[in-house]
Amino acid sequence: DGGITQSPKYLFRKEGQNVTLSCEQNLNHDAMYWYRQDPGQGLRLIYYSQIVNDFQKGDIAEGYSVSREKKESFPLTVTSAQKNPTAFYLCASTFLNGANVLTFGAGSRLTVL
Amino acid sequence: DQQVKQNSPSLSVQEGRISILNCDYTNSMFDYFLWYKKYPAEGPTFLISISSIKDKNEDGRFTVFLNKSAKHLSLHIVPSQPGDSAVYFCAASANSGAGSYQLTFGKGTKLSVIP
Numbered sequence: 001d002g003g004i005t006q007s008p009k010y011l012f013r014k015e016g017q018n019v020t021l022s023c024e025q026n027l028n029h030d031a032m033y034w035y036r037q038d039p040g041q042g043l044r045l046i047y048y049s050q051i052v053n054d055f056q057k058g059d060i061a062e063g064y065s066v067s068r069e070k071k072e073s074f075p076l077t078v079t080s081a082q083k084n085p086t087a088f089y090l091c092a093s094t095f096l097n098g099a100n101v102l103t104f105g106a107g108s109r110l111t112v113l
Numbered sequence: 114d115q116q117v118k119q120n121s122p123s124l125s126v127q128e129g130r131i132s133i134l135n136c137d138y139t140n141s142m143f144d145y146f147l148w149y150k151k152y153p154a155e156g157p158t159f160l161i162s163i164s165s166i167k168d169k170n171e172d173g174r175f176t177v178f179l180n181k182s183a184k185h186l187s188l189h190i191v192p193s194q195p196g197d198s199a200v201y202f203c204a205a206s207a208n209s210g211a212g213s214y215q216l217t218f219g220k221g222t223k224l225s226v227i228p
Contacts, residue, residue: 101162109154
């Protein structure tokens, strides 16, 4: 079955440590996205990538970094510079031929202790 | 500045009745609108969409209405079922150029369908 796989589902880290969240898709989608969800805040865009080796900042990119070395993969690193990293992180992807539906992964819950 | 607004954080409806979820937007460049449904600790799943060239789109129990002049859309669920209890997100996109596609989300409305 095609889909988006995010790992790990739950992650605990100490303050000051960098953390990398994995996102893999086998849908042959062109574009991939990272969103963050906080209670009462909806989904906010962190980074997105439309082609391999290229990505753009979203609305809340500070303290995060990404890479897009392969079409299928778009890992997100939450760095120690992110002031409030505890959140639910969602990866999504879509084709780029016109307006399309984003398909989301199941999410990763990061808790910084 | 919030471009997509869902002003009702929560809504409770009796099973079998109609659920109406509302969404307002401020960006006149938005030309495609979507509704997503989300359960706790899961990713959002696509529910229904509408293009700005239409004013209504229906899919089974779900209907989305778009009023462009008012910059308002609504999602109707009839009849509501307990399994519809979830958070519903309104999202919008603008045709921002070749190969560029982004969704802007509202903050969500938590729907509770009471048996």
